[in-house]
Amino acid sequence: MKNQRTLFDTIGEKLRLERIATEIRDMSMDNISKTKSGHPGGSLSVTDILTCLYFGRIYNSRQGRLENVLNYDPCDPLWEGRDRVIMSKGHAAPALYATLARAGFFDCQVLKIYKKIDSPLEGHPAMFQLLEDGKERGTRGVDFSTGSLGHGLSLAAGMALHAKVYGYDYDVYTLLGDGELQEGMPWEALMTVPNKGLTRTCAFVDYNHLQVDGSVDDINQLEPLEKKLKAFNWEVKVIDGHDFYEILDLLAYFKLKRTTRKKPLMIIANTLKGKGVQEIEGDFRYHAVPLTLEQLEKASKAFHHRMEEIDREMSRYSPSTVPVKEIEKTSPPLAQDDLREIISRNPPGEYKVPTATRIGYGNCLARLGEYKRLFVFNADLEGACGASAFCKKFPERGANPEDCRSINVGCQECNMMAMAAGMASCGKIPVVNTFGIFSTGRAWEMVRQDISYPRMNVKIIGSHTGIALGEYGVSHQSIEDVGVMRSLPNIVVIEPSDAVQADKLFEKVLLYDGPVYYRIGRNPTDLIYVKNNIFGVEPVLDFEIGKGILLREGDDWTIIASGSVLCQALKVAQMARESIQVIDMPTIEPVDEALIIKAAMKTKRIATVQDHYKNGGLNDAVLRAIAKHRLQVEFHSIALSGFAESGSPGDLYEKYGLSASRIMEQLGLTRKT
């Protein structure tokens, strides 16, 4: 690293960076104190690292010129070839905002409305997005939303994987807090990044040794941190996080070797919490307590005094004459393939015998696999979820990188979900496979923070759902997944009712631009959408998101269901003396209100049936529609009243009230004689 160092090592360059860092500290302290809310300590400790990333230059000896550390264009914040920076310790937002303003992403005046209503500057970083209506959302220059600790490195891994598979030439930098390394989630990413060869990843630990409640070393120490990270197969360097030379040396080392390196680079940056504001330096209480206006004034004076000193010193040095490389905004050509065309060329196959919806879904994934934006994530349940056919065609490792459109991260649902979000932020369509209890439960907060909130176009598969799963038992029977997904804004919740629909409807899921939860089942169920089905109903040929299907007309009752219990509802209609109409409602959120109204007007009696706990499911969606339109109808909900147990699906449906005969009994229906 001698070269860069000796050349970089000009007082002038150091002074230039220190000047900028001081401005950033001054601006961020000002925001926090005037808003009376924010995190000064951790913003000050990470400032010098941010300064080196956004304003540092390193020497490329081969090309005899200086390069900016980061490739970015403040006028084009969404340029897809840009280097990414993830502020995993999102509470350091003030430092990030001041840095981005100073770098020209937006006017410094905007900083004054930090955390105010209608401001683009959220309390914690909100990624920049262009909405369909042309409106902007979030903060220019923020590559992904953060705030909840531990997500950052997984988001970065998803972006790095995207670059590797789709041939982009960008690097991904992550800024980690020390406290957040107590979380388990970063260790999933720390394991995966080197194991999957995502060597274009560089991460900093802002090791200021203090967290909200006190000293990291007292509360739950990370030591020996260097050993831990090395044992997780990272190249690890330990530096003074306030020494511009040391930071830039390592960034030069990473950047100039980035295409040939064998391991990702982790930089443990020893820092001082509150660095630059003497009276709060090393005081954990200023993690989230703003400086008083008096403290602020004092600090600001000191900052400005130092800036004047620097200006005087700098005037003595002639600026570097080495040319600085212009950014070259190249990106690989986008795949021109058209999903609609691929769909038309690859119709679903025929279904003849009872089949699980996971198989129907898997068939769709495989037949549309050639669509290049499609990428499949697995967490050790590839076969179980039905994704194997796709993954055989488009394996994780292969001669042709752009055909390697699947990855199996092992038992890491949280990391997988955030990685998928990171890739989706690059414009691809990740499909995430695992059991419903894990995709909606274990990873609920990742779905919330990384997919639902920024509305990432991720398709979330939940397999083995409901008590229809049978023998695996309560720990695996997901009976809350619809509820916890409906509890989130922006997510479409779909439960196909047979394999034919699971196959055909997934086309629409892929065409739809937004997050979808797709609830499927493990065990074979009777086919509904085939000619001569055992229920004697006319099969529909096409399905739409948000549209229910009236499968059977009737006058006395309307039964609405989705998933494997729909077969039971259809049997009820066949067995009962009463005239019953049956509605298939595969889209549970948003539910088909028009069809519900029509049905309610006609039969005045509505029952919902769900293989799901009584709270949060299809029943609540239907009931809400009824109440919204002030319909005077009799409403019955047939659902689970608690956890079930292990047993055969048939035995469980009988014992827990979801079999046709038990449904009839609960609705007081009478058998045909």
Add this chain to the structure above:
Amino acid sequence: MKNQRTLFDTIGEKLRLERIATEIRDMSMDNISKTKSGHPGGSLSVTDILTCLYFGRIYNSRQGRLENVLNYDPCDPLWEGRDRVIMSKGHAAPALYATLARAGFFDCQVLKIYKKIDSPLEGHPAMFQLLEDGKERGTRGVDFSTGSLGHGLSLAAGMALHAKVYGYDYDVYTLLGDGELQEGMPWEALMTVPNKGLTRTCAFVDYNHLQVDGSVDDINQLEPLEKKLKAFNWEVKVIDGHDFYEILDLLAYFKLKRTTRKKPLMIIANTLKGKGVQEIEGDFRYHAVPLTLEQLEKASKAFHHRMEEIDREMSRYSPSTVPVKEIEKTSPPLAQDDLREIISRNPPGEYKVPTATRIGYGNCLARLGEYKRLFVFNADLEGACGASAFCKKFPERGANPEDCRSINVGCQECNMMAMAAGMASCGKIPVVNTFGIFSTGRAWEMVRQDISYPRMNVKIIGSHTGIALGEYGVSHQSIEDVGVMRSLPNIVVIEPSDAVQADKLFEKVLLYDGPVYYRIGRNPTDLIYVKNNIFGVEPVLDFEIGKGILLREGDDWTIIASGSVLCQALKVAQMARESIQVIDMPTIEPVDEALIIKAAMKTKRIATVQDHYKNGGLNDAVLRAIAKHRLQVEFHSIALSGFAESGSPGDLYEKYGLSASRIMEQLGLTRKT
């Protein structure tokens, strides 16, 4: 370790253990194949370790006698002084069940109904519990329910912490799979157990190198595993997991040094998946695929052949004459303090100015702190959640261990939640503090698997909830927490509406025997339950779980609310020309149906107001009650339609429709002139 080894090392003892292990393998393969469901590979790989734990004996040279490795009494499975075993890789249930049956916890005939309906043997282990009605639940000998990977070591940590604080003399053993170490959650526990000095913890990694989709080393390798675990401050030993000598040597080493050791012990046991059934040894496809009946017959023949051989060989050895120590069923005396008496001695203080509900809650925790069963968990938000007063009185470290009734694990919500569950399984009352987004979101699956399903008596605090949080922004504004907790069976959901109630009602939460989610807020709100409150309502003096409070009578409308928006509802009643009655509904699940019916009959118009997303909250609970009782009323829901943003609480309530004036506008009410 020479001593134990040389003495133990009698062929007879080894043969005895091999005989038992063979029986266990024979029984577990039989269950799996006849049930046509289960996990043979991982059951066979862990069998020899289980055998040594439950049937091994080690030599205590000081006392000149043999000791059983585990202290347990099959006739008294809930004896609180017993050593605990957590099968973290819950899919190995068949091996555990066969072991427990062989150890006398239940009749071997019970194994035949494995996974059948009404069987005590769930697909994945269900902990043994005695219900209030005297009925039994789960499997005798199972110390905690498992099945979802990664929870085990945290559950064990909670039990070990319980022993340390409350003076019990038991050890806790955890059986980990290798695949599950890809999860982040175990690394939280791996960090915490040594850092918190929980040295009575011994864990095995059943390192068979295979997971569901293939080789652990290919999918997401753990290597260098020994280095990783050492860097996490464990004492690590690597052994052949099928060598009885090696396993017992280490168990002897752990057991005889257990009171003096400095670090917990991690045993990496290299094992062979499918060990003992030649045809499937080392074949990952048999992770969850039962042997065919033909394969079973062949395997069973081999097992029985080996058992006969062993019996012949054993007959040649005279059994060991060294006495075996009887188990001494001692436990420390239970604290005799009575919570009701403590409550009567420590009434709440007076409240005079607007106060946050987190403060009211914290005051209650502090004034009842002397109750010895009470234990407080924090995750780096001790002060933020209001728990500091308690934690100052009962700190993590101190001269008197039994006064050390709090712990701060740092940023580890998942580990904290499972640790609390582990401690609750020992009869204590853990209170878990963090922000609502983390307690109900990040740790949702831990709440589900470890608290809701086994109905553990854990009090889950969710602070900083709703958009009333203000400036922190979307990542921290929990607007789904009520929905995701209501989606779970067995959990009472409570949101106190002012600081007075937050303080007084928490008494009832502690008296209630079961899981509770307690939703509190960060910012001060007006006091309601004080004399001369600004709303002119008569303050109630006592509160009951499940009971709403009619604060104001009215004829035209009923507004039902809980939490900080109740103040807005009360203002509406003061401002509006219409006659409005206002109900405080602090218990959202189960909701006070009787009061709702009464109100509905009277006003025929009901509105709910919630600082929560429109799905899953109080509105759904009220609507459900209305539908259930077929009440013909006009229902209005005032709630959030999506994520908000950063801003002051007042600005946010105004913009997002929760301020008094916006509520009036949405309900079409008119102002008094």
